[in-house]
Amino acid sequence: MTDVAKRAGVSAMTVSRALKADGAVSDKTRLRILKAVDELGYVLDQTAGTLSSKRSGFVAALIPSLNNSNFSDTARGMERALEQSGLQLLLGATDYVQEKEERLAEAMLRRRPEGIIVTGGDHSPKLRRLLQGAGVPVVETWDLPTDPIEHVVGFSNVGAMRALVHRLYQLGYREIGFLGGAGLRDTRGAARRAGYEAAVAELGLPLGRVIAFGEAPISMDHGSIAMTQMMAHWPGVDAVVCVSDLSAFGAMTECQRRGWAVPGQIAIAGFGDFEVARCCHPRLTTVSVDPMGIGMAAGALLWRSIEAMRAGARLAAEQHPIPYQIIERETT
Amino acid sequence: MTDVAKRAGVSAMTVSRALKADGAVSDKTRLRILKAVDELGYVLDQTAGTLSSKRSGFVAALIPSLNNSNFSDTARGMERALEQSGLQLLLGATDYVQEKEERLAEAMLRRRPEGIIVTGGDHSPKLRRLLQGAGVPVVETWDLPTDPIEHVVGFSNVGAMRALVHRLYQLGYREIGFLGGAGLRDTRGAARRAGYEAAVAELGLPLGRVIAFGEAPISMDHGSIAMTQMMAHWPGVDAVVCVSDLSAFGAMTECQRRGWAVPGQIAIAGFGDFEVARCCHPRLTTVSVDPMGIGMAAGALLWRSIEAMRAGARLAAEQHPIPYQIIERETT
DNA sequence: CTGTTAGCGCCTTCAC
DNA sequence: GTGAAGGCGCTAACAG
Numbered sequence: 173m174t175d176v177a178k179r180a181g182v183s184a185m186t187v188s189r190a191l192k193a194d195g196a197v198s199d200k201t202r203l204r205i206l207k208a209v210d211e212l213g214y215v216l217d218q219t220a221g222t223l224s225s226k227r228s229g230f231v232a233a234l235i236p237s238l239n240n241s242n243f244s245d246t247a248r249g250m251e252r253a254l255e256q257s258g259l260q261l262l263l264g265a266t267d268y269v270q271e272k273e274e275r276l277a278e279a280m281l282r283r284r285p286e287g288i289i290v291t292g293g294d295h296s297p298k299l300r301r302l303l304q305g306a307g308v309p310v311v312e313t314w315d316l317p318t319d320p321i322e323h324v325v326g327f328s329n330v331g332a333m334r335a336l337v338h339r340l341y342q343l344g345y346r347e348i349g350f351l352g353g354a355g356l357r358d359t360r361g362a363a364r365r366a367g368y369e370a371a372v373a374e375l376g377l378p379l380g381r382v383i384a385f386g387e388a389p390i391s392m393d394h395g396s397i398a399m400t401q402m403m404a405h406w407p408g409v410d411a412v413v414c415v416s417d418l419s420a421f422g423a424m425t426e427c428q429r430r431g432w433a434v435p436g437q438i439a440i441a442g443f444g445d446f447e448v449a450r451c452c453h454p455r456l457t458t459v460s461v462d463p464m465g466i467g468m469a470a471g472a473l474l475w476r477s478i479e480a481m482r483a484g485a486r487l488a489a490e491q492h493p494i495p496y497q498i499i500e501r502e503t504t
Numbered sequence: 505m506t507d508v509a510k511r512a513g514v515s516a517m518t519v520s521r522a523l524k525a526d527g528a529v530s531d532k533t534r535l536r537i538l539k540a541v542d543e544l545g546y547v548l549d550q551t552a553g554t555l556s557s558k559r560s561g562f563v564a565a566l567i568p569s570l571n572n573s574n575f576s577d578t579a580r581g582m583e584r585a586l587e588q589s590g591l592q593l594l595l596g597a598t599d600y601v602q603e604k605e606e607r608l609a610e611a612m613l614r615r616r617p618e619g620i621i622v623t624g625g626d627h628s629p630k631l632r633r634l635l636q637g638a639g640v641p642v643v644e645t646w647d648l649p650t651d652p653i654e655h656v657v658g659f660s661n662v663g664a665m666r667a668l669v670h671r672l673y674q675l676g677y678r679e680i681g682f683l684g685g686a687g688l689r690d691t692r693g694a695a696r697r698a699g700y701e702a703a704v705a706e707l708g709l710p711l712g713r714v715i716a717f718g719e720a721p722i723s724m725d726h727g728s729i730a731m732t733q734m735m736a737h738w739p740g741v742d743a744v745v746c747v748s749d750l751s752a753f754g755a756m757t758e759c760q761r762r763g764w765a766v767p768g769q770i771a772i773a774g775f776g777d778f779e780v781a782r783c784c785h786p787r788l789t790t791v792s793v794d795p796m797g798i799g800m801a802a803g804a805l806l807w808r809s810i811e812a813m814r815a816g817a818r819l820a821a822e823q824h825p826i827p828y829q830i831i832e833r834e835t836t
Numbered sequence: 837c838t839g840t841t842a843g844c845g846c847c848t849t850c851a852c
Numbered sequence: 853g854t855g856a857a858g859g860c861g862c863t864a865a866c867a868g
Contacts, residue, residue: 220845244571
């Protein structure tokens, strides 16, 4: 910066101002400075800026998986909401593993983010302490935790899956199965299973029609294998709901390969409204949860909270429920 | 850090050492320090550490899209390769837009990454200058640029698509079409189209069987629409190759909806070996390009280059071609 | 194995 | 609108 200053015939302080959006520098001086910057190929060292200004200029977001359009849409929503703020979004993928979430959060916090967004409401005690002690706003997404850390933007996975099963009941299905993952890594998946179990109990439907295997992320292949197992164990099942559209798609193609008519012999419903659900043949019934809306709401809330914090205030914790919607297509 | 030091009865410097993996501190002292760290909820400020040590501890990777398993697998490969290095990987998505790639790269460089990985070999002149002037190792991936910035890990998209068309010719197809995007945003997509055009010219097949519309990212829906257009314009086409498996899948489901037999009436091949290509019915013929292998090779190469740089040396530019493979399944 | 000193590159604060 | 002084929190370098 000193080199640039010398070349432009000003002080380093003036260069610093010229490189800020709102720096009070005359147009003539700024032009001279920008020319020097360009000639020298100078790139501001934000690391030093962060240290002296105590503003890192970024927020961290932790999502379970990059390669899941639900979460990457959420990330795009956050990016869009933060566009005007000047804050950069730094993403980390936890691979559905709490321990990795913890390590990643700590790595982010060492770089002093001005806010942090996490997925779900189920975190290790250490992570909760870390986030609460970080002194920056926190938003939990994709869930409605009973004991939130601070802000929340999400929906009830239990409620959404429960509503789907009730709808299938209305449509006349009487022996409804569930395909999902084993293990508790995917806490939203576990909540959806709980919603399924609550619904079949309420409706007096036969219990136990559950195939749970494999760890998150549950993929298309899982759905294929789980479907085969389901029909082997419970040949009378007339509809299956799946933890996500990906496994629902795998289940459906398995039916097609085996010559089981969908929805004639067996109905299938997914969760998440992925592109494959809209495009496949027949098209999948599913639950749409507006992932980009979650991201935009979370980003906007975090930004308001950061603005409050910069002004020395503190935004009271907010809860934003996001609506979901059952989308009936051709597989039911 | 001073607070921690006081509590542990040592100097700040000793705390700093205790928090590094290889710091020369006695076990007894370290234990006392870690206890104080825990009690105070202290989190190291890496921003200050970066400033004084001149090591930011992260590398930047720019990919076109997060929600594309090819690129997210590449990212996972890079992460795996960098695991032992202690470097954190920070991802940025360019959405296939050069201007956004440029902005993102500059934002990353302001944070002083120790290395940078970009996708493709086609960048704005300003970005090239920026990367060359950054003084850190650069790896270009997913392509074999004729004029690389420094290191390269990739394959020829032209060659891979050309090989696919030649294989279809061997199988007996004589009127082969191409479905892809319009515009040049997706430079790899443009290269694949060039490979298709080279092949049909070489083989003396009828030219012009190309439907190009829509901007990247080309999705399943694009494939459906493009397929309809293809059959309207060129009803004699007996095989289509697609810029990616996603559009190939959309094309196939469109055929199923319209009652066009695949592969009986029309054969379909995709590109990228996405999960949907392995799982759909019938299964898609495609080109597999080992995205995780690209990521691991790129990450390993970058790490060697960073190690050399830290030792005051400089690794000569390397080119790593990654093999691709045609996978014949049920749609051809 | 531990401590002291100095400085990383920028921005806050104050002065003019 | 511009400049000077000082310090952000840490680590390199050197000393013991």
